[in-house]
Amino acid sequence: MSEGNAVLRMDAVTKVYGSGEAAVFALDKVDFEAYPGEVVVVMGPSGAGKTTFLTIAGALLRPTEGRVEIAGTEITSLKENRLPFVRRERVGFIFQNFNLLEALTGLENVRLVMMDPDSRGSVNRARELLEMFGLGHRLNSLPKNLSGGEKQRVGIARALANNPDLILADEPTANLDSKRGQEVMQLLRQIALELHRTVVIVSHDHRIREVAHRVLWLEDGRFRADVITERDPVCGRPVEVEGARTVEYEGSTYYFCADQCLKLFEATPRRFLEAVEE
Ligand SMILES: Nc1ncnc2c1ncn2[C@@H]1O[C@H](COP(=O)(O)OP(=O)(O)OP(=O)(O)O)[C@@H](O)[C@H]1O
Ligand SMILES: [Mg+2]
Numbered sequence: 404m405s406e407g408n409a410v411l412r413m414d415a416v417t418k419v420y421g422s423g424e425a426a427v428f429a430l431d432k433v434d435f436e437a438y439p440g441e442v443v444v445v446m447g448p449s450g451a452g453k454t455t456f457l458t459i460a461g462a463l464l465r466p467t468e469g470r471v472e473i474a475g476t477e478i479t480s481l482k483e484n485r486l487p488f489v490r491r492e493r494v495g496f497i498f499q500n501f502n503l504l505e506a507l508t509g510l511e512n513v514r515l516v517m518m519d520p521d522s523r524g525s526v527n528r529a530r531e532l533l534e535m536f537g538l539g540h541r542l543n544s545l546p547k548n549l550s551g552g553e554k555q556r557v558g559i560a561r562a563l564a565n566n567p568d569l570i571l572a573d574e575p576t577a578n579l580d581s582k583r584g585q586e587v588m589q590l591l592r593q594i595a596l597e598l599h600r601t602v603v604i605v606s607h608d609h610r611i612r613e614v615a616h617r618v619l620w621l622e623d624g625r626f627r628a629d630v631i632t633e634r635d636p637v638c639g640r641p642v643e644v645e646g647a648r649t650v651e652y653e654g655s656t657y658y659f660c661a662d663q664c665l666k667l668f669e670a671t672p673r674r675f676l677e678a679v680e681e
Contacts, residue, residue, distance in 0.1 A: 408475065409436040410568045411460055412599040416469035418455050418624075430466070431624040439568070442602045442609050447621035453605035454573055456621065460603060461494045462486050462572045467547040474568045491516070495562030497572035497591075501554040503546040504531045509533055509557045510542040516564050532560035538588065552583030559590055563598075568592060572604045576611060588614045612641050633657075636675040637664035652676075 406458045418430040422629060429452045437443050439674060442631065447453050456463040462478045472477050478486065496502075503512045513529035514520040531540055536556040546554055555575060562570055576584035592614040595602045605621075612618050616634045618641045619626040632641040640660050647658040648665045652672050659665040668675050 406593060409438055409472070410474055410611045410649075411435065411437045411603065412461065412470075414470040416459060416466045416471060418452070418459060418464070419467045420639075428624050431460070433621075433624070433626060434470070435626070437601045437602055437603055440595055441616040442592055442604065442614055444615035445603065445605045445621050446607060446609075446612070446616045446618060447605075448607065451619055451621045452624040453607075455575050455624075457571050457603070457605050459680075461496055462490050463496075491518070491567060492565055493567050495565070495567040495570045497555070497558050497562045497570065497575045498579045499574035501546070501558045501578070502550075503557060504555055506547055507547050507548065508543045509538060509553075509560075512546070512557055513561045513564050516561055518565065529560070529564065529609065532563055533557065536560055551579050551581070553588060555579060555583070555587050556590070557594075557680060559587070561596075563594070563600075566668040568602055570602045572602065572606075572608050574608070576608050581610070584608070612637075615641050617641070635660045637666050637667050662677070664668060 413433055413435040413496065415432045415434060416430055417428065417432055421431055429562065445453055445456060455464065459466050462473060466479065468627060469479070473489060476489060478489055478567060479581060481489065489649045507515065510529050513532060514525050517525040517529070519525055530542060533539065536559060538553060538556055539548060541553055547587065549557065570591070575591065576587055580586060588611055591602050592603065594600050618632040620630045631644045633644055634640070635642045636657055640661060641659050642658040644658055648662065650657050650659070650668060657668065
């Protein structure tokens with residue numbers, strides 16, 4: 404996954420809220436990179452710094468120290484008045500509570516964030532996105548008449564409206580039942596694989612690990628180095644790198660959850676790598 408340029412890069416990012424004795428180190432020298440086509444899930448307990456991490460990653464909040472780069476643009480040194488453009492063009496946000504405007508229809512909610520919301524092109528693109536997410540029959544519905552899963556799909560369509568490189572999701576399944584949560588997770592995975600976008604999700608919902616290529620643990624504002632995971636190319640499960648069974652193939656290391664997966668991989672590696680790269 405590390406080939407190509409990182410869409411999101413953070414170097415030694417620290418965020419301190421407040422000062423003096425009341426200072427809270429929400430993030431403490433965090434390094435992070437994410438690449439096109441991958442889903443990275445950041446997990447951690449309440450107060451670990453997940454939302455802080457995500458809002459800094461999306462240029463909604465400035466770090467106290469450190470450097471953040473989105474799609475090759477170093478945003479930490481940009482003037483405040485340039486940040487809205489970076490956010491609009493490069494980043495799509497998906498929220499736990501959907502954040503839809505109640506007075507606007509699904510279609511209008513998606514159009515609203517576009518550069519030129521009234522153009523025919525924008526209307527068509529908003530419609531296409533909603534249709535792609537199975538909401539062709541709900542274009543003109545107000546949020547109050549949509550189910551939670553439908554609202555979140557409008558939220559996902561809106562996040563993609565400006566064709567961003569980076570999709571950031573804060574607890575996207577927290578307000579959904581298990582089936583709707585599953586659907587939303589699969590959509591996020593599809594966006595990474597089929598549209599080749601970078602998807603970063605923060606969550607404490609363990610189910611979300613299923614769609615991750617990598618899972619990182621944040622605790623007290625730091626990534627725990629001891630729990631690094633990679634995806635088993637055969638069964639698709641995240642595997643803790645430490646102590647995992649491994650195979651070297653064409654210069655890369657692959658990690659497996661069990662001997663059975665390792666043996667299947669060794670027999671026909673290309674079959675599984677093509678499935679991963681699809
Ligand atoms: N605006 C703020 N002012 C002061 N402290 C804050 C602020 N926002 C967050 N914090 C503190 O920073 C730490 C990290 O908060 P953050 O919201 O990033 O955690 P989180 O991992 O998203 O938690 P949760 O799972 O509950 O959403 C917490 O100790 C929190 O109390
Ligand atoms: Mg949070």
